[in-house]
Amino acid sequence: MLRLVPLGAAVRQLPAGPASRARAWAWAWPLGPGGVLPRRAGGSGWRPALKTPKGTRDHPPAHTALRDRLLAAVVACFKRHGAAAIDTPVLELRETLMGKYGEEAKLIYELQDQGGELLALRYDLTVPFARYLAMNKITNMKRYHIAKVYRRDNPATTRGRYREFYQCDFDIAGQFDPMIPDAECLKIVHEILSDLQLGDFLIKVNDRRILNGIFAVCGIPESKFITMCCSVDKLDKVPWEEVRSEMVGEKGLSPEAADHIGEYVQLHGGLELIEQLLQDPKLSQNKLAKEGLGDMKLLFEYLTLFGITGKISFDLSLARGLDYYTGVIFEAVLLQQENDHVEEPVSVGSVAGGGRYDGLVGMFDPKGRKVPCVGISIGIERIFSILEQRMKASGEKVRTTETQVLVATPHKHLLAARLKLISELWGAGIKAEMLYKKDPKLLKQLQYCEDMGIPLAAIVGDQELTDGVVKLRDVATRKEVDIPREKLVDEIRRRLEP
């Protein structure tokens, strides 16, 4: 049994009265007494711009209902795999985020220095997770985290790309035998994309060690590995010729070195490609590449046992943008089906991504102790855009509320009767609404049921009150039956059984 905790003196959240730590107020706004807006006559005068910040949006009820459904499916999968949920602050110390994102770091939102610590908005959920592990000295954890992250990127809102967006992350931290957690991450991506019935998809897999091995055997100095990754990463958008000319023109590679890289990074396949590269005379001499290829082979063995290799492609052009990856990397893309034409196509590419980052936690640990990690991020915003577009195309409507019964009255002076009846229904756990008018017209009340998709109306008039009954109306069929008041709750439950 839970016991009541005695309460101390009541404490209010908000300080009242003049603030002792008032400071120069930076906003150029003419404040009235007490800091309130000066009264304006007849609605004239300056008013704030009516918008959300660039690249952000409100989610109206239909959005939110659809998104909640989508997130519930993702969470169900994460829980099926035994993950616990954590939450971390939207704000992080700037120094926590520093040096983790390479060139992308310029997209981090910084907070103004208002005295005290220098803060920024989180850029992803991975760096906060690594900080959390190091701070709490956790060396072993399987967690999911669904929350908003912030990037001062150029928004492309029609493609589901925003400055504030949800990430859905699942990560496994700990020192384990190779590729077992990595294989589970890919299994999860496979399950989620299958569950959501988004159509055909492909999960591309590669390994940073293989890429670095390729660069090494092509004679690229280590200092250029990251910028080479950036070039290779563009191969999903532009043809090899363009990437090649960037390598030679902008990045100073010899045409021979570039061509050599090109021979490798345009390859993709399955187990047979791994075997082939393991026999490659140059690559097999490189320690990193050999490690990566060996693990890739193991990964494919495990994925075969999971029965999902049909949707996995070992793709040497996959590089991923973020710096912190150290091993396996992956990215899931939806495949366009040839016979499918919809008027306004939504361009979404990658719908999930992730990889192994064995060095990130060590960057936070005071003694540099490493905690190997591998994780995935589900691109929920893009998936949402696809589902939303489909709903629009199909004309399907989402109910935004779950109300089961509208409590209605057929004539005037019955507000008290409605308040009493609705209170009974709420007490029995029935989802019920009434119109907030003293004397609403019956037609208006029934119209509200139709607009909102409420299946039942419970109608009480003088006659019903006298007879001790309630008229229960099926909104779709318009059929009405008198139900004894004491049996109303049971009858409503019976009607709403699935």
Add this chain to the structure above:
Amino acid sequence: MLRLVPLGAAVRQLPAGPASRARAWAWAWPLGPGGVLPRRAGGSGWRPALKTPKGTRDHPPAHTALRDRLLAAVVACFKRHGAAAIDTPVLELRETLMGKYGEEAKLIYELQDQGGELLALRYDLTVPFARYLAMNKITNMKRYHIAKVYRRDNPATTRGRYREFYQCDFDIAGQFDPMIPDAECLKIVHEILSDLQLGDFLIKVNDRRILNGIFAVCGIPESKFITMCCSVDKLDKVPWEEVRSEMVGEKGLSPEAADHIGEYVQLHGGLELIEQLLQDPKLSQNKLAKEGLGDMKLLFEYLTLFGITGKISFDLSLARGLDYYTGVIFEAVLLQQENDHVEEPVSVGSVAGGGRYDGLVGMFDPKGRKVPCVGISIGIERIFSILEQRMKASGEKVRTTETQVLVATPHKHLLAARLKLISELWGAGIKAEMLYKKDPKLLKQLQYCEDMGIPLAAIVGDQELTDGVVKLRDVATRKEVDIPREKLVDEIRRRLEP
């Protein structure tokens, strides 16, 4: 049927390669090539402070599981009352928040000017809701919104007071007959606090119009109404004498005027007090006070029909800190029970609050059109602190995962068997885990079940594989039974039925 939307060219979220809009980078950090941290030998060198920003915290799995349970109860109530969910950005234009919070505005987190719009973090969910209504020209809506808000307040983390905290808001917007939506808001607070079994509570109710009427009949000029509210608002923490001396000493009231205010604001009661004040020779002459008292009487009538007046107190000392309230205001407090002693008491006062704000939407509307609103905010963080404290005191443990079965093996060389079996279980929707080791010891696997509260273990060894069975172990009783493989899923489901 949903149809697949054809995809255009793959688009990556993150720009790769040198940024075209690179800008002077403000962080004083020695970056290596590509913006990454320079490599450090043997873990030496500078490392970031391992902490979350002041006044914020991480929520580990046990917190998050408890909080999710708490939020589910609150959401169930909001849905029972027919509310739809919306979501708005954490970021708002600074001008959206300006002039809405009075003296508290100095607690708003501002973002650095990084070019583009000037932004701030939302301070509550009410102002964004009003902005949302005005922006979308919505004049009628019942919504809930559960999300984090940000206040640069002095944190008091032991009392559940943070700089980043959840708000759970329910609001009704629209032009309706008086006090019907207001009464529903109080009903919701009553239902939630009862459902959560937090112990005895009291909901204090007052009206800004009554307070302003009192100030007027005591001869206070209108310009001092807000600062008077701030003084009165302290009466839940300090005795009247202190408030009186602040009014006379700091705020320049005559002792007579202060005493006169004191006679009113120390009153509290029910319907009989409302009747008494309606007869008060001075107050009954004041238009505002009369309106407020008339509505308060109506409110009590409706609350009587809901059967909840036993926990409602008309309390003239209730003033509320925020500027935007225009009518009814309320606040729920938990009552300390005399016979209840726990070693470390948690001091929480107010656990819910709210009121009517009929002018806020009009501050955003280009033509100043008003949309009357009334709403409540459930103090989920404080309630969480109480529940957490109770769990600690009782020694009760929350399960942080929902795993039903651990797939285990009794000896070596059986990783493939585990991977195949767990894949079958996941496919059937069973929540299953396995250890990420090639050859884990059986004892370690069973220990993991006990540590994590996993009720079942499905064990496959060479003998079981030969016999086509799986050994199903009840972790609590240690009883093991061989189940034919094809019947395993059904047997697990049967055992886990509630």
